[in-house]
Amino acid sequence: MRALLIPSVLTLATLAAAQDKVTVYQNARILPGGAPAIEQGVLIVSGGKIQAVGGASTPIPDGAVIVDCTGRTITPGLIDASFQTTQSYQDLNEQSEEVTPHMRALDCLDPEDPAFTRAREAGVTAVHVMPGTRNVISGLGCAVKTHGTDPASMVLGRDVSMRLVMGSEPSLGNRAIRGGRVDSIYYRRPTTRMGVIWEARKAFFQAKDENTLDGGDPTPNPGREILKQVLAGKLTTFTTARSEQDIRTALRLAEEFGYKTVIDDAYDAHYVIDELKDADVTVLLGAPSAERVSGTAGRDGADPRGATAPLLAQKKVPFVITTGTNPLALDLVREAMFAARNGIPPRLALDAVTILPAQLLGIDARVGSLAVGKDADFVVWSQDPLHPATTPVSVHINGLPVHTASTSR
Amino acid sequence: MNSSLLLAASAALFAATAVSQDLVAVKAGKVLTVSGPTLEDQVILIENGRIKQIAKTSEIEIPWTAKVVDASDKTVMPTWVIAHGTGGIRGSNESMQNVPWLSVADAIDPASTYFEGALRNGVGTVHVMPGNFTLLGGSGMVLRPFGKTIEDMTVAANTGIKMSLMNQRGSRLQQIREMRRALTDVRDYLADFERRKKEFEKEKAAGAIPEDKKWDDEYDRTKRAAAHLVQKKAKGWLYVPTAAEVTEALRMTQDLDLQIVLGRDIDEAVAKLGRFNQPVILDATIEYRETDEETKKDQKICTAKMLADAGIPFAMTLGSNGPTSYPWWQLGTLVRNGLSRRQALESLTVTPAKILGLEGQLGTVTKGKLANLQILTGDPFDATTWVEMVLLEGELVYERSKDPRLQYLFGEEKDKAKKGAGPDGDNEPKEGEKK
Numbered sequence: 001m002r003a004l005l006i007p008s009v010l011t012l013a014t015l016a017a018a019q020d021k022v023t024v025y026q027n028a029r030i031l032p033g034g035a036p037a038i039e040q041g042v043l044i045v046s047g048g049k050i051q052a053v054g055g056a057s058t059p060i061p062d063g064a065v066i067v068d069c070t071g072r073t074i075t076p077g078l079i080d081a082s083f084q085t086t087q088s089y090q091d092l093n094e095q096s097e098e099v100t101p102h103m104r105a106l107d108c109l110d111p112e113d114p115a116f117t118r119a120r121e122a123g124v125t126a127v128h129v130m131p132g133t134r135n136v137i138s139g140l141g142c143a144v145k146t147h148g149t150d151p152a153s154m155v156l157g158r159d160v161s162m163r164l165v166m167g168s169e170p171s172l173g174n175r176a177i178r179g180g181r182v183d184s185i186y187y188r189r190p191t192t193r194m195g196v197i198w199e200a201r202k203a204f205f206q207a208k209d210e211n212t213l214d215g216g217d218p219t220p221n222p223g224r225e226i227l228k229q230v231l232a233g234k235l236t237t238f239t240t241a242r243s244e245q246d247i248r249t250a251l252r253l254a255e256e257f258g259y260k261t262v263i264d265d266a267y268d269a270h271y272v273i274d275e276l277k278d279a280d281v282t283v284l285l286g287a288p289s290a291e292r293v294s295g296t297a298g299r300d301g302a303d304p305r306g307a308t309a310p311l312l313a314q315k316k317v318p319f320v321i322t323t324g325t326n327p328l329a330l331d332l333v334r335e336a337m338f339a340a341r342n343g344i345p346p347r348l349a350l351d352a353v354t355i356l357p358a359q360l361l362g363i364d365a366r367v368g369s370l371a372v373g374k375d376a377d378f379v380v381w382s383q384d385p386l387h388p389a390t391t392p393v394s395v396h397i398n399g400l401p402v403h404t405a406s407t408s409r
Numbered sequence: 410m411n412s413s414l415l416l417a418a419s420a421a422l423f424a425a426t427a428v429s430q431d432l433v434a435v436k437a438g439k440v441l442t443v444s445g446p447t448l449e450d451q452v453i454l455i456e457n458g459r460i461k462q463i464a465k466t467s468e469i470e471i472p473w474t475a476k477v478v479d480a481s482d483k484t485v486m487p488t489w490v491i492a493h494g495t496g497g498i499r500g501s502n503e504s505m506q507n508v509p510w511l512s513v514a515d516a517i518d519p520a521s522t523y524f525e526g527a528l529r530n531g532v533g534t535v536h537v538m539p540g541n542f543t544l545l546g547g548s549g550m551v552l553r554p555f556g557k558t559i560e561d562m563t564v565a566a567n568t569g570i571k572m573s574l575m576n577q578r579g580s581r582l583q584q585i586r587e588m589r590r591a592l593t594d595v596r597d598y599l600a601d602f603e604r605r606k607k608e609f610e611k612e613k614a615a616g617a618i619p620e621d622k623k624w625d626d627e628y629d630r631t632k633r634a635a636a637h638l639v640q641k642k643a644k645g646w647l648y649v650p651t652a653a654e655v656t657e658a659l660r661m662t663q664d665l666d667l668q669i670v671l672g673r674d675i676d677e678a679v680a681k682l683g684r685f686n687q688p689v690i691l692d693a694t695i696e697y698r699e700t701d702e703e704t705k706k707d708q709k710i711c712t713a714k715m716l717a718d719a720g721i722p723f724a725m726t727l728g729s730n731g732p733t734s735y736p737w738w739q740l741g742t743l744v745r746n747g748l749s750r751r752q753a754l755e756s757l758t759v760t761p762a763k764i765l766g767l768e769g770q771l772g773t774v775t776k777g778k779l780a781n782l783q784i785l786t787g788d789p790f791d792a793t794t795w796v797e798m799v800l801l802e803g804e805l806v807y808e809r810s811k812d813p814r815l816q817y818l819f820g821e822e823k824d825k826a827k828k829g830a831g832p833d834g835d836n837e838p839k840e841g842e843k844k
Contacts, residue, residue, distance in 0.1 A: 114700075114707050118707065289731070289732055305817075306818040307818055307819045310819075334732070337792045340793060341792045342819070343819070386792060388737060388742070388790065388791070389744035389745040390745070
């Protein structure tokens with residue numbers, strides 16, 4: 001790792017000079033994110049920011065570096081709103097308690113993680129990293145760029161979400177106490193689905209009591225402070241709920257305590273579409289490619305259907321496409337491609353991996369679309385990004401190329 | 410006279426398949442012939458299951474007796490040919506390793522979702538073989554993925570013996586040793602058989618056996634298939650799981666008639682694969698990531714691209730689930746890695762047809778070949794393209810609009826309750842609820 005740092009420092013110095021130059025990407029088809037396509041588009045970048053986006057008539061400053069992008073397509077850098085790092089299970093799941101709202105995913109982020117390299121190679125320039133799924137409330141998620149020398153230089157949003165997990169995972173493999181010491185680490189609760197919900201409810205009850213009752217518990221409790229923020233509507237809960245049953249439970253809990261939630265990894269969204277619509281929640285659609293035409297159901301009995309994305313679009317339930325917790329998920333752009341195959345308009349498929357996740361994570365002032373003043377995070381694709389044969393020609397973060405295809409086609 | 414001859418020929422080749430007697434005319438907006446240029450605005454005339462004529466719409470009069478399939482806004486191309494697969498069988502691996510006398514004919518399940526999925530993806534021909542967890546694993550069959558019985562589906566039977574160098578219990582060398590021992594056992598048996606035959610003749614000549622008695626011993630039932638293999642009367646379909654087994658496979662080709670079926674991790678032996686002098690069959694996973702053990706560098710490997718660069722022809726296969734089960738995804742992977750569209754298309758049509766010895770029947774849209782056609786909504790390389798219809802030997806065997814499983818997956822919300830799916834199994838509105 002040390003050996004890797006030396007060349008990257010050297011290149012940074014030269015790249016910093018490149019960053020100040022004005023670079024013009026010409027003749028590309030530009031899909032700006034949240035806006036119609038621009039044919040024969042021009043993208044002007046300098047100082048790591050976008051200076052101009054427009055059609056062929058956009059004035060080009062003197063002395064600019066010109067990059068001809070004929071036949072190419074430019075999109076904003078993709079944003080994965082539920083990203084898996086390669087960190088081990090132990091690193092992402094704090095086992096000392098079932099409810100750990102104050103654990104920060106940011107604190108165990110490794111900028112050298114190969115998952116970030118893969119993300120950059122796939123055109124993903126920003127990600128939302130959450131703690132694992134083995135706790136009932138596992139902690140705070142952060143939004144980061146996929147390139148940087150240390151976590152601080154990558155951060156887009158420090159605490160953008162709190163993860164809550166429904167279903168069988170938080171109770172998986174846990175054992176009830178049978179004799180022995182009650183405080184032994186070998187015993188963990190909850191052991192059932194009911195127990196999972198009770199742990200969540202108990203935590204919210206305690207935080208709520210402190211909100212309403214005079215005084216409350218005088219013991220400082222950092223986790224409870226986070227929950228209070230959630231109850232005050234200052235922090236969004238990302239509830240991981242895959243099956244129909246778990247999604248309903250997630251919505252019920254949010255209604256009961258009056259907090260704002262997003263449904264993460266909502267494989268079964270199709271079956272609870274009306275409830276989702278009524279609850280006015282955003283849905284994270286994890287890996288649309290996981291839909292099986294025939295075969296058995298997935299984890300927690302979830303049964304993803306191809307029609308989910310088109311139905312969400314038709315019913316105007318806001319959704320974002322992610323790679324989710326599926327270990328077989330494809331590159332994010334391919335997941336958008338599968339959603340498009342299943343019948344959503346191509347523009348919506350791209351928005352669902354660019355501007356929509358940026359808005360959801362509250363980082364859209366800096367990233368998510370190609371607009372003047374935003375960070376120059378963008379991808380030059382060899383052809384339409386939703387074609388199976390497409391490949392990123394170059395990927396840029398803050399205007400700098402962080403990945404360039406070894407062979408240009 | 411011609412038609413009856415053709416009928417006889419196809420009946421012999423394709424035992425017990427119902428050959429459509431009717432004339433069928435496919436109006437095609439675009440024809441991807443695979444062998445030649447892409448044609449536009451064509452009519453493909455099919456007689457008795459074979460392509461009789463391909464002509465521009467303006468230059469042909471469709472006979473009034475012909476059944477017309479309208480694909481005038483669609484793309485027509487040959488169905489895909491899968492040179493090696495292990496799907497559609499109930500139990501593809503016998504727990505005994507050395508069972509060359511078995512046949513997949515006894516295990517094929519015509520109702521398997523594998524065949525259903527194959528048709529949905531535009532596959533018209535599959536070569537089903539026993540699984541890779543074997544030594545000498547029994548013989549395969551070429552099937553069309555449509556029919557209620559194995560007889561309906563058969564294109565060719567007894568296609569050869571499945572062999573595998575995949576290490577089953579313990580070491581790679583043990584598998585190689587067992588393979589050699591199994592083949593030696595068969596050769597010893599044959600030598601002993603010949604010796605006994607010679608002795609019989611000798612004794613007969615000496616008068617110890619009556620003059621009118623004839624040698625009527627036959628090969629043991631369990632030895633016959635393997636005997637044909639070592640006598641090169643039957644082909645061996647040798648599974649070579651990794652680069653490490655390629656050398657042994659090359660040695661084996663000196664004594665046997667083999668078709669090489671490759672596993673995924675063969676990138677390190679690509680330079681040697683040309684020495685097989687034959688098109689090889691690729692694993693369904695043609696692109697994967699690997700971490701270099703020394704540099705720890707994460708890299709993408711595309712075996713198909715490496716083979717193409719080395720000038721080795723190959724047949725592509727499809728996975729049983731996930732993205733590799735979609736032909737458009739597989740074709741896209743090839744093109745993404747720098748292969749031409751033509752190379753990609755041929756690897757799922759012409760090359761596998763050649764491997765199966767059916768290049769005269771399948772793989773292109775050509776006059777005289779079987780009318781195994783798929784009708785697509787668009788370009789086969791596009792993710793948004795769907796297989797609209799499939800014709801096998803001129804017979805319409807698949808229509809997307811009537812595909813019950815797609816109807817379920819993409820159907821209206823109101824359908825979901827009656828399908829009874831979902832973990833709760835019940836989506837009916839409760840009493841008093843609206844809707």
